[in-house]
Amino acid sequence: MNVKFLNPFVGSAYDILSLEMKETIQRGDLRLDNGAYKTDDVTVIISLVGAVDGSVFYSMSKEVAVGLASILMGEKFEALDRLAQSGIAELGNVITGQASMKLAEAGYESNISTPSLIIGKGATISTLEFPRLIVPLFTSLGSLTIHLALREGLQSNLKTSQIKIPKVEF
């Protein structure tokens, strides 16, 4: 994966979390993983489509998710209910949105998808041939890990309808 795609994400996550939590968050060591990802309690999945292609995951434990949702939404959550889930998805959205704006400024225009939330530990998520760059961020609530499986888009300016798909025989 191209490392220049990393900083916009780490920068946006850092800015947004620091601002929301009113504390300085710490970044852990980067690592590259070729294998599949075993899910933590909560994972937000967002895809990028365009000049940068691929997926971004934000994973965290349930405690961190509930704590973060409480801070973001300004009300105390006891469990990861629907509203808390949507708060966490929104956080993923905002970080990815800011990162995609930074990427656009650097000449990589991409659209981001709506977020999907995976709840449940131990499932395996594969990004197939995309290796993942993993960045843990540490807050006072616990850690939030960013997984980036991105590459330069192959058909950056092509619409799906222009991509050749094998002819279907009837």
Added chain:
Amino acid sequence: MDVKLLNPFIQAAVEVLKAEVSAEVTRGDISMQKSSLTSDDITVLINLVGDVYGVVMYGLHKTTCLHLVSKIMGQEFTELNSLAQSGMAELGNVISGQATIRFSETGYTSNISTPTVLTGKGVEISTLDFPRIVVPLTTQYGVLTVHLALRVKKPGEPHTPDEFISLITAPPLKKGS
């Protein structure tokens, strides 16, 4: 969710399954679900971005997946290894790609994301406030369940990251930095 978004996917799935694995597809009852989806053995997740946006998921049982992939790739698979997963992801990719071509014929332009493959039964996948239309497609290899959580972008509504920022106070972007 708008039901007119459904047919392009079903038609695409039926045609692709027929062409790739000569499957005879029977459509089961369509249902609308608002709760999260509990994953089957393997789920292929593909996002749509553009005039039609949201997420499409293809869920299937391990044995169904192995049958399908063995047939597509012309070699026998006995476990869901990375090659089998990538074969299944490709099938989801082709079906979704075909469906978006049908959308573009009706004036909706959308792009599809790279597929993400989730293996492991019993985790919850939430599409948040998007209700899902669930269509089981039965073939001689087993059942492939298509989950659609899609929306049509309203005219003039930008699908840009800006629209998400209002909820949380994000720091302003430094222009030109």
